[in-house]
Amino acid sequence: MTSQSPILQISDVSLVFGGVRALSDVSFSVLPGELFSIIGPNGAGKTSMLNCVSGRYTPTTGSVSFKGQDVTGLKPNDRAELGIGRTFQNLALFGHMNVLDNIMVGRHHLLKNNFLNGPLYWFGGAQKEELEHRRFCEDVIDFLEISHIRKATAGTLSYGLRKRVELARAVALRPDLILLDEPMAGMNLEEKEDMARFIIDLNEEWGMTVVMIEHDMGVVMDISNRVMVLDFGRKIAEGLPDEVMANSHVKKAYLGEEDDETDEDEQVA
Ligand SMILES: Nc1ncnc2c1ncn2[C@@H]1O[C@H](COP(=O)(O)OP(=O)(O)OP(=O)(O)O)[C@@H](O)[C@H]1O
Known part of the structure; x- marks a missing residue:
């Protein structure tokens, strides 16, 4: 996380639904390996x-770049293939x-070979690919500590476990x-602590860059490298967790405290 190029670059993104302006000229970037949180009122x-x-x-205006490539016009599946x-x-x-x-179903569209390839499936290395895929899924299951429920029907699980299975997928x-x-x-304290630990490990040990929306401010402030605050579709602050919490615009958005307009140092969009 030093002089690297951003893995994600959002430039002047606006999004309009009919008369509703959901986003107004929002720009930010996320570096490889960061745990970046987006917070803001409902x-x-x-x-x-x-x-x-x-x-x-698709943004009404503005662009989204991923690993240096403009992906603004790409469909979700194409973006998934890019990572x-x-x-x-x-x-x-x-x-x-x-x-x-x-968990397995999520990866099927990424496999090069599938049943539709006919003979290729059996002779073209597809079985090996399928095995590797299965092995990776088992690693994910072990990591997220859900081995004991791997054969359970998803709909019968507690909410906290279903959230964990969705993360696994x-x-x-x-x-x-x-x-x-x-x-x-919707999680209880223990479930939240587990989930926070998994997210930190995904970020630190598995090397995944994380962009997270979360309402639990304690968790956000504990685990994020940087935080961006949105309010009425606009970016009102971005920075280290402590800086953001001390920002008067943020206090106003969350707590209705008086906005200190004289503070020129705060980063405001
Ligand atoms: N598909 C849509 N059609 C019309 N309006 C939408 C659509 N999606 C979002 N909006 C509107 O855009 C605005 C932003 O909604 P969004 O769900 O992005 O906010 P949010 O910060 O995620 O809120 P919450 O914390 O409640 O989930 C809201 O006014 C919402 O009603």
């Missing part, structure tokens, strides 16, 4: 921004399938950048 545009990065939404993974605010698991199948795609949309929402 409706501030956090999920919209994540959707612009993953490809679910962008994500989890969702609302769980998106196949409830009737078991945990292992839920995203990690199984081996993304270089993982987007986490409220990974701790």
